[in-house]
Amino acid sequence: MNENVLAPSAVPAGGASWLHRYANPGRFLRLARPCLPWLAGFSLILTVTGLIWGYYFAPADWEQGDAARIMYVHVPAAWVAMAGYAALAVASFFSLIWRHPLADIAAEEIGPVGAGFTFVCLVSGALWGKPMWGAYWVWDARLTSVLVLFFLYLGHIALIRAFDNPQHGHRAAAILALVGAVNLPIIVFSVQWWNTLHQGNTISISGGSKIYITMLYPLLISSLGFYLTFITLVVARMSASIMEKKTRNLLLAAAERS
Amino acid sequence: MTPRKKRRLYLFAACAIGVGSATALSLTALSSTLTYFLSPREVLAKNPAPGMSFRLGGIVQVGTVATTVVGGTPTTHFDVTDGQASIPVTFSGVLPDLFREGQGVVAIGSMTSSNTFSADEVLAKHGASYMPKDVEQALQNAGKWNPKFGPPPAASTWNTLQVKSSSS
Numbered sequence: 001m002n003e004n005v006l007a008p009s010a011v012p013a014g015g016a017s018w019l020h021r022y023a024n025p026g027r028f029l030r031l032a033r034p035c036l037p038w039l040a041g042f043s044l045i046l047t048v049t050g051l052i053w054g055y056y057f058a059p060a061d062w063e064q065g066d067a068a069r070i071m072y073v074h075v076p077a078a079w080v081a082m083a084g085y086a087a088l089a090v091a092s093f094f095s096l097i098w099r100h101p102l103a104d105i106a107a108e109e110i111g112p113v114g115a116g117f118t119f120v121c122l123v124s125g126a127l128w129g130k131p132m133w134g135a136y137w138v139w140d141a142r143l144t145s146v147l148v149l150f151f152l153y154l155g156h157i158a159l160i161r162a163f164d165n166p167q168h169g170h171r172a173a174a175i176l177a178l179v180g181a182v183n184l185p186i187i188v189f190s191v192q193w194w195n196t197l198h199q200g201n202t203i204s205i206s207g208g209s210k211i212y213i214t215m216l217y218p219l220l221i222s223s224l225g226f227y228l229t230f231i232t233l234v235v236a237r238m239s240a241s242i243m244e245k246k247t248r249n250l251l252l253a254a255a256e257r258s
Numbered sequence: 259m260t261p262r263k264k265r266r267l268y269l270f271a272a273c274a275i276g277v278g279s280a281t282a283l284s285l286t287a288l289s290s291t292l293t294y295f296l297s298p299r300e301v302l303a304k305n306p307a308p309g310m311s312f313r314l315g316g317i318v319q320v321g322t323v324a325t326t327v328v329g330g331t332p333t334t335h336f337d338v339t340d341g342q343a344s345i346p347v348t349f350s351g352v353l354p355d356l357f358r359e360g361q362g363v364v365a366i367g368s369m370t371s372s373n374t375f376s377a378d379e380v381l382a383k384h385g386a387s388y389m390p391k392d393v394e395q396a397l398q399n400a401g402k403w404n405p406k407f408g409p410p411p412a413a414s415t416w417n418t419l420q421v422k423s424s425s426s
Contacts, residue, residue, distance in 0.1 A: 059390035059391075060390065061388050061389070061390070062389050062391045062393070062394035063384055063394075063405070064384060071388070093270070096266065096270065097263055097267050097270060098263060131355070132356055132382060132384055133356075133381045133382055133383070134379070178270075178274070182277060186281075186285070193285075193289075193292075194289065194293045194294065195293045195296075195297070195315055196294050197294055197315075197364055197381060197383050199383070199384060200386045201386060202387070202388060208412040208413075208414075209412065209413045210387040210388065210410065210412065211387070211388040211389070211413055212393055212417060213413075214390070215388050215389070216417075
């Protein structure tokens with residue numbers, strides 16, 4: 001058996017037997033289960049450290065005062081919401097082209113977690129907007145495109161579960177996820193392409209960031225915590241989903257024998 | 259790669275190019291409606307009819323803010339500028355906490371016949387720079403930045419700035 005689970009040769013073309021199709025999720029399960037407690041532990045430690053640092057020890061902002069502390073939740077949630085959708089698009093790509101069963105499971109389980117982080121981003125942003133801008137919500141390009149991201153997640157969650165034949169659901173949802181991926185560059189560049197009420201980018205990988213170092217560290221630690229929390233939740237959900245499928249198959253086999 | 263997978267991949271690539279260019283074209287075509295506000299220069303160029311509601315955005319010009327209180331309601335006059343043109347704005351009501359000279363604002367309202375903008379609502383558009391108060395003071399004292407005149411220099415030039423205490 002090929003060790004590279006994502007290589008196309010690892011999945012037999014067409015008419016694969018039940019055993020072959022589920023060999024890779026099984027390997028995922030064997031890898032994921034010992035990692036899960038570690039992932040969960042690190043997510044908790046980093047998120048809690050980042051948030052306590054940000055809310056109690058980081059300085060207040062010169063312009064926005066203590067209200068700027070919402071960024072330690074809002075910014076990581078926004079980053080994870082977008083990275084989650086990118087992961088969903090990649091899983092959908094493998095699901096559509098290679099019909100990889102693990103990619104199907106990943107796409108099914110990323111949706112609700114990503115939607116949750118997008119919701120946190122939208123709510124924390126509204127709570128930040130009211131005291132600073134003077135409005136919970138405005139229809140500018142950044143806010144609207146993130147709301148579209150939330151609806152894409154919800155649509156994907158509904159579509160992937162909407163068919164009696166799960167294969168059809170995976171196919172249709174993969175197409176939705178890939179078409180929706182055009183929204184990601186729109187979210188990222190919305191503050192540059194159009195006038196928005198939302199401020200521009202603060203963090204820039206290519207240099208020219210505009211945040212003081214004692215505020216940057218808690219933000220980065222909190223972000224790392226949020227990313228790990230997302231990974232933990234998705235891996236846990238995928239493991240549960242694989243075990244559920246295995247259990248169902250065992251019960252079916254037992255029922256057929258009797 | 260089997261021929262079937264290759265065919266799916268080509269089909270995917272074709273669809274991606276199609277969807278991508280369709281989106282790009284639509285966004286370019288809709289660019290003027292996707293913009294949340296018009297700058298004073300755009301307003302003067304378009305010359306919207308009096309009474310037509312739109313959003314005006316820009317910087318509160320330094321030295322133009324004047325507030326009068328009539329019957330308990332404050333009325334504020336200020337100019338919104340984009341550095342090239344400016345439009346006088348009148349607003350009755352309580353301004354957001356962040357409102358100050360040099361601050362970005364978005365005013366929702368319409369032009370009056372006397373070529374001033376009558377705002378029903380004023381939103382504050384804050385910057386994307388985050389730093390403690392004393393770093394801001396230190397930058398101002400060093401003459402490196404004044405919040406009234408645009409965003410600060412890149413953080414790499416002030417992240418190492420020595421301040422008395424950076425905790426609140």
